[in-house]
Amino acid sequence: MKKTLQDLNFENKQVLVRVDFNVPITNGMIDDDNRIQESLATINYLVAQNAKVILLSHLGRIKTAADCENLSLKVVAQRLSELLKQEVIFINEIQGPVLEAAIANLKSGQVLLMENTRFADLDNKRESGNDANLAKYWASLGDIFVNDAFGVSHRSSASNVGIANYIGQSCLGLLVEKELTMLGKAVHNPRHPLVVILGGSKVSDKISVIDNLLQVADKIIIGGAMSYTFLKAQGFLVGKSLVETDKIALAKEYLEKAKDKIVLPVDHIMASEFADKPGINSKDANIDDNYMGLDIGIKTQELFKKHLDTAKTVIWNGPVGVFEMKNFAAGTISICQNIAQLDDAFVVIGGGDSAAAAIQLGFQNQFNHISTGGGASLVFLEGKTLPGIAVIQDK
Numbered sequence: 001m002k003k004t005l006q007d008l009n010f011e012n013k014q015v016l017v018r019v020d021f022n023v024p025i026t027n028g029m030i031d032d033d034n035r036i037q038e039s040l041a042t043i044n045y046l047v048a049q050n051a052k053v054i055l056l057s058h059l060g061r062i063k064t065a066a067d068c069e070n071l072s073l074k075v076v077a078q079r080l081s082e083l084l085k086q087e088v089i090f091i092n093e094i095q096g097p098v099l100e101a102a103i104a105n106l107k108s109g110q111v112l113l114m115e116n117t118r119f120a121d122l123d124n125k126r127e128s129g130n131d132a133n134l135a136k137y138w139a140s141l142g143d144i145f146v147n148d149a150f151g152v153s154h155r156s157s158a159s160n161v162g163i164a165n166y167i168g169q170s171c172l173g174l175l176v177e178k179e180l181t182m183l184g185k186a187v188h189n190p191r192h193p194l195v196v197i198l199g200g201s202k203v204s205d206k207i208s209v210i211d212n213l214l215q216v217a218d219k220i221i222i223g224g225a226m227s228y229t230f231l232k233a234q235g236f237l238v239g240k241s242l243v244e245t246d247k248i249a250l251a252k253e254y255l256e257k258a259k260d261k262i263v264l265p266v267d268h269i270m271a272s273e274f275a276d277k278p279g280i281n282s283k284d285a286n287i288d289d290n291y292m293g294l295d296i297g298i299k300t301q302e303l304f305k306k307h308l309d310t311a312k313t314v315i316w317n318g319p320v321g322v323f324e325m326k327n328f329a330a331g332t333i334s335i336c337q338n339i340a341q342l343d344d345a346f347v348v349i350g351g352g353d354s355a356a357a358a359i360q361l362g363f364q365n366q367f368n369h370i371s372t373g374g375g376a377s378l379v380f381l382e383g384k385t386l387p388g389i390a391v392i393q394d395k
C-alpha cells in the first residue's frame, strides 16, 4: 500500500505537489478547468494542515522557445486562485534565486505555483527525460513530495518520478487515490457481468487493453474504427473504412479465442467521404465499396444496449464513432445514455477522447468515475504498473 495524505504530518512543511494542470487553452482562455477542479481537494487539505504548498505542473509540449509564450501557467494560477478563494503566488521561473527566495518566504497555508515544468525541455528535454540533476534540484526545494498528477503517472519525468527518488518523504494525493480506487474497483474486483466497450481509431492502440480485459470481462463490445479490422477478419466487406491490415490475423485470433465474449456491430452509418454530412445506415454488417463506416448503426445501438442493460460493471474506453462530427455522434451519445441510466452498475470511463465525449455531451455527473488521465488510464487498463505511482513510498 502506498502512503497517502493521512500518513504524513504537513504542519509548517514545504510540500512539493505534482498536479496535472495540463488544461486546454485557446487564445489565453482555459476551455475546460476540470483538471484544476480535481486538484482542489488535495490543495485544500494541505492548506488546512498548515503546509507551505509548492505546486508543479507541465502544460502542453515545449519544443522551441516560441512554444513558451502560449504555454505559461500564469492563467492557470489566476483560475486556481478564484477556485481556492485565496491568493496563489505565481513565479514565472522553474529554477533560480527568485523561485528559491519565494519558497523561503512562503508562510504556512500559502500556495505557490511555479512555471511550466516542461520549460526545462528546452535544455536537453531535462523534464521529460527525467534528468537526475533537475530532479535533485526540485527535490531540494521541499521536505515532502505529493503525487496528485494521475494524468502523467504513466511517464517518468523529473517532476514526478525524479523528485520522488530524491526526497525524504512521499505520498499519493487525493485525486490519484480516487483514480486508483475507482479504476481498480472496475478492473480488479468487478461485480459481474463486467461489460467493456472499446472504441476509437486503432486496434494497435488497444491490443494490450483487449488482452488484459479479456481475462476479467464477460463481454467486450467493440465499436469505432477498431471494429472494421475485426469485421474484415470475419470476412465482411468494409469498403473504405479504416482497417489495419497487419492486425487482421490478430483480430481473427481474438475472435477464435473469445468468440462468445466479443460483440461486433451489425450495421453502420456510412458516408462516401470523411466529412460532417448526413450518412446512410447500412443494411447489414457489410459496407459498400465506395463507403466508409463512421458510426454504429441503429440495429447496433440496440444490440449494444441489450448487453449493457445486464451489466453490473461497465468500463468504457474509446468512442464508437467520429463523435466530433455531429452527423456521426449518435452512436456515442446512445452509449452515454445507456450507461447513464443503469442504476445498479458501477461505471468508469478511461481514455482521453471518451472522457471528452462524455463531458462534451453533457454526461459529466452521470457516471461513477471519469478518469482525468487519458494515456495513464489506458496503461492502467492494460494491467501495467504506472511509474509515477510505483515510486511513491509504501506504508
Ligand code: ADP
Binding pocket: 199, 200, 201, 202, 205, 223, 224, 225, 226, 242, 293, 294, 295, 317, 318, 319, 320, 321, 322, 323, 324, 350, 351, 352, 353, 354, 355, 374
Ligand atoms: P480514447 O482517447 O478515448 O482512448 P481513441 O484516441 O482511441 O479514444 O480514439 C478516438 C478517436 O477515434 C476519435 O477521434 C474518433 O473520431 C475516432 N473514431 C471513432 N470511430 C471512428 C471511425 N469509424 N472512423 C474513423 N475514426 C473514428
Ligand code: MG
Binding pocket: 351, 352, 353, 374
Ligand atoms: Mg485519444
